[in-house]
Amino acid sequence: MSNPTRAKITALGTYVPPHILSNQDLESMIETTDQWIVERTGIRERHIADKGVATSDLAVEAVKKLVESHPIDLQQVDLIVVGTVTPDMMYPSTACLVQHKLGIANTWGFDVSAGCSGFLYMPGGGSLNPASHETVDKKMHYIHQDGQQVFKYAVKKMAEMTQRILERNHLTGADVDCFIAHQANRRIIMATADRLKMPEEKVIVNIDRYGNTTAGTIPLAMQTALEIGKLKKGNMVLLAAVGAGFTSGATLLKWAY
Numbered sequence: 001m002s003n004p005t006r007a008k009i010t011a012l013g014t015y016v017p018p019h020i021l022s023n024q025d026l027e028s029m030i031e032t033t034d035q036w037i038v039e040r041t042g043i044r045e046r047h048i049a050d051k052g053v054a055t056s057d058l059a060v061e062a063v064k065k066l067v068e069s070h071p072i073d074l075q076q077v078d079l080i081v082v083g084t085v086t087p088d089m090m091y092p093s094t095a096c097l098v099q100h101k102l103g104i105a106n107t108w109g110f111d112v113s114a115g116c117s118g119f120l121y122m123p124g125g126g127s128l129n130p131a132s133h134e135t136v137d138k139k140m141h142y143i144h145q146d147g148q149q150v151f152k153y154a155v156k157k158m159a160e161m162t163q164r165i166l167e168r169n170h171l172t173g174a175d176v177d178c179f180i181a182h183q184a185n186r187r188i189i190m191a192t193a194d195r196l197k198m199p200e201e202k203v204i205v206n207i208d209r210y211g212n213t214t215a216g217t218i219p220l221a222m223q224t225a226l227e228i229g230k231l232k233k234g235n236m237v238l239l240a241a242v243g244a245g246f247t248s249g250a251t252l253l254k255w256a257y
């Protein structure tokens with residue numbers, strides 16, 4: 001019988017740009033307070049890329065960190081997949097730019113855009129509403145979302161998906177060692193964990209330090225889990241995310257290293 005294991009996570013490399021934007025900084029930029037942001041979302045600070053630093057630059061730094069801790073020959077890489085809603089440019093894909101910057105010769109790649117844009121989209125800048133003075137003036141390049149609806153949908157969907165994947169594998173929340181959910185809002189994560197009867201010590205939350213980094217939240221939370229010793233070889237790990245589309249997914253895996 002063939003081995004049913006089709007893929008393993010055998011190394012992790014993450015990177016965030018050094019410049020921090022705190023809630024206090026935001027207080028001086030827009031009408032808000034640190035208390036409101038922390039109470040409603042759990043976010044205290046986020047990392048901001050400097051002007052001229054693109055998504056591919058962040059990805060390349062993450063790969064360099066990965067190679068530092070787990071030396072591998074990058075020329076052996078078969079495929080590069082970049083999850084992003086902020087590609088360097090419309091085309092080529094950011095994966096191609098990462099491939100070029102890392103000098104990996106014989107690989108291919110593509111981008112996956114299923115980030116967390118919310119209930120209503122970013123309408124401007126595509127083929128439907130090409131960028132123009134008017135789209136910029138009307139702020140059509142910004143993301144619009146109905147936050148309250150997103151909140152309710154995210155809790156309901158993440159609980160549903162995680163229950164389904166556990167049932168399919170004849171497991172319950174008690175069998176899970178580590179729950180890593182998309183970090184969009186601390187209350188969404190904890191409400192989902194509550195529905196799964198998952199104790200707080202199994203739930204990874206680092207949104208306070210990074211904010212919502214869209215496709216980056218789960219790997220960053222894995223890094224946090226590794227650093228605080230909550231992710232060890234053989235652990236049963238449950239991943240869940242809800243994002244733009246709406247798209248949603250859950251994965252159950254055993255940690256491989």
Ligand SMILES: CC(C)(COP(=O)(O)OP(=O)(O)OC[C@H]1O[C@@H](n2cnc3c(N)ncnc32)[C@H](O)[C@@H]1OP(=O)(O)O)[C@@H](O)C(=O)NCCC(=O)NCCS
Nearest residue numbers: 040041116117118147148150151152155184185191242243
């Ligand atoms: C934008 C936001 C900060 C505004 O906060 P707010 O207005 O205080 O939101 P609320 O606390 O009222 O929550 C929104 C809804 O979820 C409900 N809700 C709150 N806690 C809940 C829980 N534990 N379980 C289920 N629903 C819950 C609220 O009752 C409310 O529904 P209602 O409008 O029908 O009363 C918040 O709604 C939010 O973070 N939304 C999600 C945004 C997001 O994460 N976007 C990225 C997705 S990837």
